[in-house]
Amino acid sequence: MDSRLHIVLALLLLICVGAAQVKSHKSLPQCLVACGQDIMKCSETCASKGPSEDAFSCIETCGVDNFTCMYNCATTAVTPPSPPAVEH
Numbered sequence: 001m002d003s004r005l006h007i008v009l010a011l012l013l014l015i016c017v018g019a020a021q022v023k024s025h026k027s028l029p030q031c032l033v034a035c036g037q038d039i040m041k042c043s044e045t046c047a048s049k050g051p052s053e054d055a056f057s058c059i060e061t062c063g064v065d066n067f068t069c070m071y072n073c074a075t076t077a078v079t080p081p082s083p084p085a086v087e088h
Contacts, residue, residue: 004047010059031073039066 039062046058 004051007043007047007055007059028073031076032070035066035069035073038069042066 042058042062042065046055046062049055049058
């Protein structure tokens with residue numbers, strides 16, 4: 001199997017495992033989308049390093065950063081939008 005495929009599969013596993021551990025909030029999807037975009041950028045950087053120890057270390061760093069991002073999404077208090085003004 002191609003080593004880049006291993007890298008992509010490892011990153012997808014990290015995303016799935018992390019997403020399963022995140023609490024549910026109404027605004028959570030937007031925050032998680034941002035985390036997903038960040039880990040995909042990180043994975044592209046790791047894949048460009050080729051099959052080396054640096055690539056695997058890079059993947060671990062992406063995973064840690066992804067879990068931190070998702071944790072922040074789940075634990076940050078979200079202020080709901082203000083209700084529209086009522087006309088009298």
